Amino acid sequence: MRVIECATRDAWLEERRNGIGASDAPVVLRLSKWSNPVELWQEKLGLLPPREPTQQMEWGTRLEPLIRQTFAEKSGVNVHYWGAHTICVHDKHPWMRASLDGVADLDGGQGIVEIKAVSAAQKDNWERELPVYYQAQMQHQMSVTGMERGLLVVLFGGQELTWYPVQRHPEFQALLEEREGEFWRAVEEREQPEARSDDEIASAAKELLRVVD
Numbered sequence: 251m252r253v254i255e256c257a258t259r260d261a262w263l264e265e266r267r268n269g270i271g272a273s274d275a276p277v278v279l280r281l282s283k284w285s286n287p288v289e290l291w292q293e294k295l296g297l298l299p300p301r302e303p304t305q306q307m308e309w310g311t312r313l314e315p316l317i318r319q320t321f322a323e324k325s326g327v328n329v330h331y332w333g334a335h336t337i338c339v340h341d342k343h344p345w346m347r348a349s350l351d352g353v354a355d356l357d358g359g360q361g362i363v364e365i366k367a368v369s370a371a372q373k374d375n376w377e378r379e380l381p382v383y384y385q386a387q388m389q390h391q392m393s394v395t396g397m398e399r400g401l402l403v404v405l406f407g408g409q410e411l412t413w414y415p416v417q418r419h420p421e422f423q424a425l426l427e428e429r430e431g432e433f434w435r436a437v438e439e440r441e442q443p444e445a446r447s448d449d450e451i452a453s454a455a456k457e458l459l460r461v462v463d
Contacts, residue, residue, distance in 0.1 A: 251338050251339065253332070253336060254339060255335065255336055263300060270433065271348060272388075274290055276382070280446065287443040314367075317365050318363070321411060329354050329355075331351075338391075338395055348390060356399060356401075364402050365404075367408070368405070373412075376404065376414075386459070397418070402414045
């Protein structure tokens with residue numbers, strides 16, 4: 251893994267167009283309800299402007315430092331933060347990139363930290379099954395960094411902090427790297443992905459993540 255240090259947010263946003271980030275991974279796999287591969291392809295080629303952050307995304311960004319600090323205090327886990335404008339790049343697939351919310355010192359080595367702020371009404375659903383959208387993000391991050399584990403740290407309703415362990419899933423990462431490779435070739439060749447609402451790619455991805463212990 252190599253690291254790109256961008257001087258400004260604008261430079262970071264521009265560099266993001268040169269690869270597939272963690273938030274792009276579920277879009278490529280058609281797991282996202284907010285975007286699709288055609289829109290993402292247009293964004294990477296500059297045919298569409300970057301998506302404006304929603305209010306939830308904006309508040310998530312504002313709360314992230316506080317959640318990270320509070321998690322470290324409550325869990326006793328040492329968390330490193332590499333900065334908002336740092337991009338990690340995969341050793342073998344330079345189009346696979348990730349900007350991390352943190353890196354935790356865990357038993358057996360370091361692990362990624364992914365931070366979310368969601369409504370309290372979602373907690374029961376999270377307890378039954380972690381959203382595949384966020385699992386896909388974390389599997390992408392683990393693939394980029396080579397880390398074997400991670401923690402999904404969630405603030406529910408602005409008042410309840412919970413964290414969930416997530417392990418590397420080799421089969422899912424293999425699927426992810428294959429599909430992302432196909433998508434990036436489409437970007438390089440300026441060949442628009444096929445427009446679909448849902449397909450066997452999403453079904454296969456969901457099924458793989460459901461069997462994670």
